[in-house]
Amino acid sequence: MTTVVDVEDVWFGYDTELAVKNVSLRIEEGQYIGLIGPNGSGKTTLLKLMLGLLQPDRGTVQLFGEPTAKFSSAKRIGYVSQRSTDKDVAMPMTVAEVVEMGRYAHRGRRRLRSSDRRIIDDALERVDIADLAGHRIDRLSGGQRQRAFIARALASEADLLALDEPTVGVDASSREAFYGLLSELNEEGITIVLIEHDLDIITTHVDTVACINQTLHYHGESARFLESDALTEAYGKHHGILHHDHS
Amino acid sequence: MSSDKPVGADGGTVATDTDAGTGATDTDGVDTAAGRCTGRFRGRVEAVAGGLFGLLTAVMVLFLLAEWLRGSIGGMSILYDQYLIVGQWLDFWFGTIVFSFGSTWRALAAGLLIGFVAPILGTFLIHQQMALIGETLAHTAFAGVAAGVVVVAFTGWAGSLVFVDLGSQGGLLFVALVVSALGALGLQWLSQHSDSYGDVPIAIVLSGSFAMGTLLISWSRDFAPISIDIEGFLFGSLAIVTTQGARLIALISVLVAVIVVVHFKQFVFITFDEEAARVAGLPVTRYTTLLVVMTAVVVVGAMQILGVILVAAMLVVPAAAASQIGVSFRETVVLAIIFGQISAFIGLVFSVVASLPPGGSIVMIAIGIYVLAIVVSNRSVPTISMH
Numbered sequence: 001m002t003t004v005v006d007v008e009d010v011w012f013g014y015d016t017e018l019a020v021k022n023v024s025l026r027i028e029e030g031q032y033i034g035l036i037g038p039n040g041s042g043k044t045t046l047l048k049l050m051l052g053l054l055q056p057d058r059g060t061v062q063l064f065g066e067p068t069a070k071f072s073s074a075k076r077i078g079y080v081s082q083r084s085t086d087k088d089v090a091m092p093m094t095v096a097e098v099v100e101m102g103r104y105a106h107r108g109r110r111r112l113r114s115s116d117r118r119i120i121d122d123a124l125e126r127v128d129i130a131d132l133a134g135h136r137i138d139r140l141s142g143g144q145r146q147r148a149f150i151a152r153a154l155a156s157e158a159d160l161l162a163l164d165e166p167t168v169g170v171d172a173s174s175r176e177a178f179y180g181l182l183s184e185l186n187e188e189g190i191t192i193v194l195i196e197h198d199l200d201i202i203t204t205h206v207d208t209v210a211c212i213n214q215t216l217h218y219h220g221e222s223a224r225f226l227e228s229d230a231l232t233e234a235y236g237k238h239h240g241i242l243h244h245d246h247s
Numbered sequence: 248m249s250s251d252k253p254v255g256a257d258g259g260t261v262a263t264d265t266d267a268g269t270g271a272t273d274t275d276g277v278d279t280a281a282g283r284c285t286g287r288f289r290g291r292v293e294a295v296a297g298g299l300f301g302l303l304t305a306v307m308v309l310f311l312l313a314e315w316l317r318g319s320i321g322g323m324s325i326l327y328d329q330y331l332i333v334g335q336w337l338d339f340w341f342g343t344i345v346f347s348f349g350s351t352w353r354a355l356a357a358g359l360l361i362g363f364v365a366p367i368l369g370t371f372l373i374h375q376q377m378a379l380i381g382e383t384l385a386h387t388a389f390a391g392v393a394a395g396v397v398v399v400a401f402t403g404w405a406g407s408l409v410f411v412d413l414g415s416q417g418g419l420l421f422v423a424l425v426v427s428a429l430g431a432l433g434l435q436w437l438s439q440h441s442d443s444y445g446d447v448p449i450a451i452v453l454s455g456s457f458a459m460g461t462l463l464i465s466w467s468r469d470f471a472p473i474s475i476d477i478e479g480f481l482f483g484s485l486a487i488v489t490t491q492g493a494r495l496i497a498l499i500s501v502l503v504a505v506i507v508v509v510h511f512k513q514f515v516f517i518t519f520d521e522e523a524a525r526v527a528g529l530p531v532t533r534y535t536t537l538l539v540v541m542t543a544v545v546v547v548g549a550m551q552i553l554g555v556i557l558v559a560a561m562l563v564v565p566a567a568a569a570s571q572i573g574v575s576f577r578e579t580v581v582l583a584i585i586f587g588q589i590s591a592f593i594g595l596v597f598s599v600v601a602s603l604p605p606g607g608s609i610v611m612i613a614i615g616i617y618v619l620a621i622v623v624s625n626r627s628v629p630t631i632s633m634h
């Protein structure tokens with residue numbers, strides 16, 4: 001099995017604040033890993049380090065075997081950032097145009113071909129929003145919008161899907177459908193890294209959990225995660241784990 | 248495109264448009280029967296308006312070409328004269344005197360080109376919270392013009408550059424262009440070192456460059472052999488658009504159009520989702536720098552007609568109006584161009600006929616279109632404060 005992401009002894013700080021401290025972890029091909037931790041724990045920073053959006057102060061990060069600074073197969077990654085999902089600036093963009101972007105890394109400056117169009121249509125079908133193709137993306141519901149971004153990642157034929165809290169502001173049933181889709185994609189072989197702070201989701205859907213609060217407090221099977229002390233260590237003694245209110 | 252068409256609730260076919268040129272939806276992007284009708288109607292209106300203004304622009308560019316080549320190609324000289332004859336005819340019909348002059352045609356051509364190129368850049372700018380960049384670059388350009396005055400005063404440079412004679416006005420514009428481009432690069436540097444195009448650094452650069460400009464101009468008055476039309480540069484003036492100025496605008500328009508067409512997908516991706524674009528391997532900083540430098544250049548070209556104070560409006564207002572009612576991004580760019588050209592053309596004609604400053608006329612019409620766009624799109628009170 002190939003190692004998709006290899007994080008080794010990584011340290012990273014913003015100015016004077018240390019966000020990620022001595023973290024090492026490996027993500028193998030086909031894994032479905034959830035990154036969990038309290039606010040400000042460095043989850044997003046770690047994800048950005050993994051994708052090459054940030055370079056570590058110390059340590060190395062390798063993507064598909066290449067150091068992220070020199071990574072050349074960007075089209076293998078699909079990324080749904082937190083900001084993709086709650087962009088409050090209403091930019092006129094149809095769903096089709098958003099999904100199209102998944103092909104840009106493949107086509108460069110050349111025009112999209114009919115083979116690209118077919119891939120785009122297939123991606124739209126796969127996430128079940130083909131009938132919304134001509135609609136403005138900012139007029140869609142949260143759940144539909146998320147699926148459009150997944151379609152974009154699918155259109156780019158990504159081997160690795162990285163999502164940062166993708167279901168903020170999405171209603172419960174859409175969330176279920178969304179995570180069902182992710183599980184299907186994972187079964188088809190796509191490696192998934194997911195930042196999510198809803199523990200239910202984490203323990204029900206992902207197979208590996210990485211609990212982080214600056215350092216890695218736990219990295220292993222999600223089934224054993226709740227039994228470990230990692231939660232208390234990471235979140236602190238008085239943290240209640242029952243309900244996260246996303247209001 | 249998928250070949251099987253889904254069937255709608257009323258038994259008719261639902262048009263799916265994956266080539267999002269004209270969405271078959273209403274302005275809320277909702278697929279309804281009314282939406283389909285409006286979608287097709289809109290598509291037709293846009294096609295007609297686009298074609299009309301495209302033709303008009305082509306006619307005007309041909310004029311500039313004729314003016315440029317009439318010395319060397321006989322046919323061009325005859326063509327040029329035809330334009331003036333049409334101008335005389337227009338004057339006869341409207342009781343004006345201005346259309347018989349080449350300078351009026353030149354200004355109209357320049358206006359249409361500005362109405363074409365500024366909204367293109369503006370559509371990308373306003374969706375990256377960079378609407379103020381144009382304003383800042385305009386003020387920098389003003390400082391550039393002032394610097395040009397000082398340069399000319401000190402060196403007696405009359406605007407000849409290697410093989411090209413820019414003329415004294417052209418020389419000023421050239422210096423303004425250089426200063427503006429440098430200002431653009433400076434702004435880029437600033438944004439990278441302060442995490443965003445923050446209000447405060449921009450406000451400082453904006454007022455600083457304008458202050459520098461006013462100081463330089465007042466100081467140069469003591470010894471400058473040329474007197475520049477400050478009011479003209481501030482508010483725009485048709486008289487300022489010299490042959491070189493118009494040619495500069497034409498050249499800029501062609502260059503910017505080519506660059507945007509070639510890199511369209513990249514610019515769209517970066518504007519919509521910068522982080523995802525970065526992950527996908529796009530050189531985001533380089534593209535943003537290119538965008539800002541192109542804006543600087545367009546601003547210098549456009550400020551001849553619109554003036555330093557209002558030139559940024561040409562970047563922002565038509566694009567904002569188009570974003571209100573556009574469904575797809577491609578449609579929005581086309582609409583922005585149409586709105587920009589309508590504002591420029593009607594505004595210029597009005598200012599020529601009424602002898603009022605072109606900048607104010609053009610901008611008022613552009614804003615009028617923006618207000619109309621809001622009214623037209625106002626079905627469920629969308630956020631008006633959005634960019």
